[in-house]
Amino acid sequence: MAAAILDGKLVAAEVREAVKAGVERLKEKGVVPGLAVVLVGHDPASQIYVRQKEKACAAVGIASFSYSLPADVSEEELLTLVRRLNFDPKVHGILVQLPLPEHLDPLRVITAIDPTKDVDGFHPLNIGYLSSGLEAPEPCTPKGIIHLLDRYGIEIAGKRAVVVGRSGIVGRPVAQLLLARDATVTVCHSKTVDIAAVTRMADILVVAVGRPRFITADMVKPEAVVVDVGINRLPEGLVGDVDYEGVHEVASYLTPVPGGVGPLTIAMLLVNTLELARGAQVKDAQKC
Ligand code: NDP
Numbered sequence: 001m002a003a004a005i006l007d008g009k010l011v012a013a014e015v016r017e018a019v020k021a022g023v024e025r026l027k028e029k030g031v032v033p034g035l036a037v038v039l040v041g042h043d044p045a046s047q048i049y050v051r052q053k054e055k056a057c058a059a060v061g062i063a064s065f066s067y068s069l070p071a072d073v074s075e076e077e078l079l080t081l082v083r084r085l086n087f088d089p090k091v092h093g094i095l096v097q098l099p100l101p102e103h104l105d106p107l108r109v110i111t112a113i114d115p116t117k118d119v120d121g122f123h124p125l126n127i128g129y130l131s132s133g134l135e136a137p138e139p140c141t142p143k144g145i146i147h148l149l150d151r152y153g154i155e156i157a158g159k160r161a162v163v164v165g166r167s168g169i170v171g172r173p174v175a176q177l178l179l180a181r182d183a184t185v186t187v188c189h190s191k192t193v194d195i196a197a198v199t200r201m202a203d204i205l206v207v208a209v210g211r212p213r214f215i216t217a218d219m220v221k222p223e224a225v226v227v228d229v230g231i232n233r234l235p236e237g238l239v240g241d242v243d244y245e246g247v248h249e250v251a252s253y254l255t256p257v258p259g260g261v262g263p264l265t266i267a268m269l270l271v272n273t274l275e276l277a278r279g280a281q282v283k284d285a286q287k288c
Pocket residue numbers: 141164165166167168169170171188189190191192195208209210211229230231232261262263265
């Protein structure tokens with residue numbers, strides 16, 4: 001039987017509605033959640049992502065503050081902006097759009113963000129909290145993946161999950177979140193020997209490699225749940241890291257590209273901004 005679709009667009013719309021209601025409730029208490037988005041340079045994909053994020057904020061009532069810096073900005077100038085945003089009470093979440101131009105060290109920049117405003121959950125302190133099973137902002141794409149699985153009632157505990165890719169923004173944190181939900185997790189990467197033998201054992205297969213149609217039907221266990229994170233721009237359009245046509249015939253559930261994980265990433269950015277604004281409100285109340 002063909003796979004059922006995990007409809008990220010639909011689920012993201014539900015999340016956005018819930019965020020909108022949460023934002024309205026917070027505004028009644030005098031707090032307007034604010035997200036600062038910092039873009040360095042003119043990478044076309046980054047410009048599109050930043051515009052999508054600003055639009056998504058406006059649609060749910062989150063204030064967005066955009067900063068566009070030239071590609072040759074010095075690290076010190078960028079760090080000065082980040083530090084200023086750390087102290088801006090209107091800003092509850094700070095996002096520096098990655099990738100940064102070569103001369104800028106992303107770790108130094110991310111580490112300069114106040115961990116309580118780290119809306120992407122990339123700060124090493126928050127990564128440490130998360131891997132220790134403590135509360136921290138969860139990176140948006142992994143958080144969206146878990147939400148999508150939950151929304152479709154897909155059991156995670158006790159399942160064998162395989163994550164292909166070990167980047168700091170997708171592979172590693174999604175593995176952490178799956179582990180925290182009691183899956184048995186294996187992470188594959190470019191040095192993994194016989195990847196197909198590993199992926200064929202997965203009840204839940206999450207693929208974040210950045211290679212078009214990397215996962216083919218013969219690499220998927222029948223009835224597996226397959227989450228395709230990949231976004232590859234080819235002349236024929238956007239394609240994922242999973243061979244959709246083939247895997248659709250084998251899997252029980254599958255995310256499309258586009259319309260799968262992507263919309264949830266942005267929806268979770270809104271959720272994280274709202275959660276950080278609520279946290280700031282609690283901290284302010286404690287100061288009184
Ligand atoms: P990275 O390039 O940072 O990481 C890719 C990972 O894939 C690395 O861990 C790498 O291994 C692994 N890899 C590369 N080639 C192979 C191979 N032949 N066999 C096994 N593993 C391999 O990518 P990201 O995690 O940032 O992104 C992955 C994809 O997801 C991209 O297409 C990106 O556009 C997309 N993406 C989508 C998002 C969304 O919202 N839908 C959000 C973020 C990303 P190694 O570590 O050994 O080099």
